Amino acid sequence: MASPFDPKSASLTVIDGPSPFARRAHMEALLDGLSLTADFTDGATGAHHAEACARAHLGALGGPLPQIVLENDLALTGDGIALPPLPKDADIIYLGVSPFGALSPSPAHLEQVGRRVIHGLTLASVQDADWLRVHSMSGAIAILYVSERGRARWADAAREAIETGLAFDTCCAYAMRDVVVYAPHLPVFYEARHLQRRLKRVTPAQREAWTRRPIRPVVEGDIRVGNLGWGRIMAQAVPGGSGLEWKLLSGPS
Numbered sequence: 628m629a630s631p632f633d634p635k636s637a638s639l640t641v642i643d644g645p646s647p648f649a650r651r652a653h654m655e656a657l658l659d660g661l662s663l664t665a666d667f668t669d670g671a672t673g674a675h676h677a678e679a680c681a682r683a684h685l686g687a688l689g690g691p692l693p694q695i696v697l698e699n700d701l702a703l704t705g706d707g708i709a710l711p712p713l714p715k716d717a718d719i720i721y722l723g724v725s726p727f728g729a730l731s732p733s734p735a736h737l738e739q740v741g742r743r744v745i746h747g748l749t750l751a752s753v754q755d756a757d758w759l760r761v762h763s764m765s766g767a768i769a770i771l772y773v774s775e776r777g778r779a780r781w782a783d784a785a786r787e788a789i790e791t792g793l794a795f796d797t798c799c800a801y802a803m804r805d806v807v808v809y810a811p812h813l814p815v816f817y818e819a820r821h822l823q824r825r826l827k828r829v830t831p832a833q834r835e836a837w838t839r840r841p842i843r844p845v846v847e848g849d850i851r852v853g854n855l856g857w858g859r860i861m862a863q864a865v866p867g868g869s870g871l872e873w874k875l876l877s878g879p880s
Contacts, residue, residue, distance in 0.1 A: 629712030637693040637771065639663055642683045644670025650699040650822055661707060665697070666690075681788035681795040684767060688782055694772045695722070700822035701768060704839060708815050710771075711757035718777030718806040722815040724842050725749065725766030728853075729800040730862060731872035740860065740879065744797050745853035748862060748873055751842045754809060759844055761808040762871045765796040768838060769816040777806045804868040813841055828856075847871060855879055 641654050651667065658665055670683040687696045701723070713720065728748035730736040744765040751759040772778040784798035791798075817839035823831035845851070845864045851873075853860045860878030864871045 632710040632713050634661070634663060634695065634708045634710070637695045638690045639665040639695045639697070640687045640690070641665045641667050641697045641699055642670050642687050643667040643699050644683065653819075653822060654697070654699050654701070657701070657703065670699075675792070677792060677794045678789055680767075681785045681798075684795050685782055685785035685789070688772070688778055688785075692772060692775060692778065694778065696770050696772065697722075697816065698768045698818075700818055701816040702819035704814050704817055710811060710815075713773060714754065714758055714807075714809055716807050717809050718772075718774040719781065719808045720771035720773060721761055721764065721766070721808060721810040722769035722771055723766055723817060723838055724810055724814045724840075725764060725768075725796075726837050726840070727765040727796075727800070728763040728873065729765070729797070730875055731868060732801055736875055739875065740855065742793065742797070742801070743855075744794075744800050745855055745860065747851055748853040749842055750864060750871055750873060751810065751844050752846060752864075752871055753844045757811065758809045759812060759842055760870060761803060761810050761842075762869050763800050763803055763873065764808075764810075764842075765794070765800045766838065767796040767799060768818060774806075777808075780806050804872075807869070810842065814838065845871070850876065853878075 668687050726749050727744040728750045729744050750763040751761045754760045784802045788795040788798045818834045820831040820835040823834045849864045858879035861876040862873040863876050865874045
């Protein structure tokens, strides 16, 4: 029988950087409470936020596998980060979640909505009592890299983000077609609202709620409404990609 995953068996990296929110001290205290030691990277500055984020994630990769990479504004959903035995075919485990996912990258979809993630379209199915299989999801706040294949594909996604100006986690949402990604039913980490910078359209409370709420899994044939900000679409889960993908039914409207 496989043993539960012990986070102390993984290398641990926290993406750090200049911040007015004392995030470094917050993360050191959080990890100290878990008896975990992390390497803190310097992050990336002097660039557009999306590019800096991608460069920071790319710079955090390396060292022994498995490797956990955390952003520096997190809180724990439960009491710790012990996990059930990892699925044998896992390349990547997402320890944090979001409600954003992407349509399949068909020419028709790209023409209608572009290459972007859409609120309400996280796509994940139940693997078993412990795990969800994630087919499309944006949100790179806490990632466990299990295989070199998975880490290399996410490094490619970071380079793509730097070259195109897309967000790193958007590129990862599309890259999930190429590797095997899982998440526990209950996210391990979420974005703590008191550590969030204010944005024009998103409040710190929304950021926390988005990342604290568990994924609502789908089965083939399920229909969901996605919010583009300037319109809504309807999409259906169909076979394809890494098992399931979204097919656009109607919209934007």
